[in-house]
Amino acid sequence: MTARIIDGKALAEQVRGEIATRAAALAARGEQPCLAVLLIGADPASAVYVRNKVAGCEKAGIRSLRFDYSADVAPDVVMAKLAELNADPAVHGILVQLPLPPQFDEAAVLEAISVEKDVDGFHAENVGRLSQNQEAFIPCTPHGVMKMLESTGVPLAGAEAVVIGRSNIVGKPMAMLLTNAGATVTVCHSKTRDLAFHTRRADILVAAVGKPRFVTGAMIKPGAVVIDVGINRLTDGPDAGKLCGDVDFDSAAQVAGAITPVPGGVGPMTITMLLENTVISAERAARRSGR
Numbered sequence: 001m002t003a004r005i006i007d008g009k010a011l012a013e014q015v016r017g018e019i020a021t022r023a024a025a026l027a028a029r030g031e032q033p034c035l036a037v038l039l040i041g042a043d044p045a046s047a048v049y050v051r052n053k054v055a056g057c058e059k060a061g062i063r064s065l066r067f068d069y070s071a072d073v074a075p076d077v078v079m080a081k082l083a084e085l086n087a088d089p090a091v092h093g094i095l096v097q098l099p100l101p102p103q104f105d106e107a108a109v110l111e112a113i114s115v116e117k118d119v120d121g122f123h124a125e126n127v128g129r130l131s132q133n134q135e136a137f138i139p140c141t142p143h144g145v146m147k148m149l150e151s152t153g154v155p156l157a158g159a160e161a162v163v164i165g166r167s168n169i170v171g172k173p174m175a176m177l178l179t180n181a182g183a184t185v186t187v188c189h190s191k192t193r194d195l196a197f198h199t200r201r202a203d204i205l206v207a208a209v210g211k212p213r214f215v216t217g218a219m220i221k222p223g224a225v226v227i228d229v230g231i232n233r234l235t236d237g238p239d240a241g242k243l244c245g246d247v248d249f250d251s252a253a254q255v256a257g258a259i260t261p262v263p264g265g266v267g268p269m270t271i272t273m274l275l276e277n278t279v280i281s282a283e284r285a286a287r288r289s290g291r
């Protein structure tokens with residue numbers, strides 16, 4: 001058996017077309033969607049993601065503002081910029097690229113972003129709303145995964161879903177979205193005693209571990225839908241310099257029913273959901289001001 005490949009790039013392209021139409025309609029009503037992105041420090045991977053986000057905005061007709069700070073910037077400087085962006089009616093979305101240097105209190109930074117402009121969905125109030133299944137900004141990576149699952153037609157209600165990873169930005173919101181969709185969800189992490197016991201029962205398996213090729217075909221139930229969130233740059237071996245996921249694609253594709261590639265899987269969908277959240281925020285702003 002060879003798995004069907006879930007083409008995140010193609011799906012992202014399709015959804016971005018609809019987003020561009022909505023952005024153009026907003027601009028015509030005098031509410032051009034605008035995303036502000038703050039990058040602190042010079043991590044090369046973060047710089048690539050931020051560049052992809054800004055480029056995605058441009059192609060969709062969303063204005064972007066980019067603010068770069070050195071790794072040793074004083075937190076007060078960033079907090080003052082956030083206050084300014086919160087108060088600026090031309091700005092609809094604010095994103096502070098994670099991770100942050102050690103002098104920052106990550107939770108305090110995320111709380112300092114206005115709930116209405118928190119297009120990452122990381123503010124405690126948006127996290128709480130998601131957990132109560134209320135309208136919220138949904139975190140982009142797990143939201144993109146849900147769109148990819150929907151594109152496969154796999155039934156979510158009653159499915160056994162296993163998420164590997166319990167981070168605030170991927171694993172936990174992923175588990176919440178799958179729970180809200182009616183799956184029976186198991187969350188695994190580094191303390192899980194017998195990981196393969198859990199993963200082999202999964203109709204839907206989401207890997208967000210941060211370890212290259214960690215999930216192998218032997219850990220997968222035949223026919224399962226496998227979503228690979230991981231982005232790892234290989235440092236040695238024959239593929240040094242290349243990107244790979246948390247799933248060992250070659251062995252997994254022999255067993256799974258459908259699988260996402262890396263690159264070209266979850267990454268492009270993450271950015272697409274960020275663009276969508278920015279447009280949603282601008283639509284709400286236009287409605288509030290009667291435009």
Ligand SMILES: NC(=O)C1=CN([C@@H]2O[C@H](COP(=O)(O)OP(=O)(O)OC[C@H]3O[C@@H](n4cnc5c(N)ncnc54)[C@H](OP(=O)(O)O)[C@@H]3O)[C@@H](O)[C@H]2O)C=CC1
Pocket residue numbers: 141164165166167168169170171188189190191192195208209210211229230231232246266267268270
């Ligand atoms: N495609 C995209 O758009 C995005 C991709 N990513 C990528 O996804 C991956 C995960 O990101 P993120 O959630 O931020 O990572 P974190 O490092 O924050 O979380 C990793 C999780 O994996 C768990 N874990 C680590 N080792 C094991 C193990 N041996 N067995 C089981 N579980 C384990 C950890 O457990 P514990 O909690 O116990 O430490 C933790 O919960 C990374 O590769 C990242 O680059 C992230 C965001 C977006």
Ligand SMILES: Nc1nc(=O)c2c([nH]1)NC[C@@H]1CN(c3ccc(C(=O)N[C@@H](CCC(=O)O)C(=O)O)cc3)C=[N+]21
Pocket residue numbers: 048049052095096097098099120140141231243262263264265266267268270271
């Ligand atoms: N506040 C915040 N919000 C985030 O959404 C956020 C973050 N911080 N910190 C880091 C993670 C990671 N992340 C990715 C986004 C795009 C790709 C992406 O475009 N991936 C391409 C390849 C990129 C490459 O070539 O390196 C792909 O998979 O095809 C990957 C990863 C967002 N994150």
Ligand SMILES: [Mg+2]
Pocket residue numbers: 167169
């Ligand atoms: Mg993390």
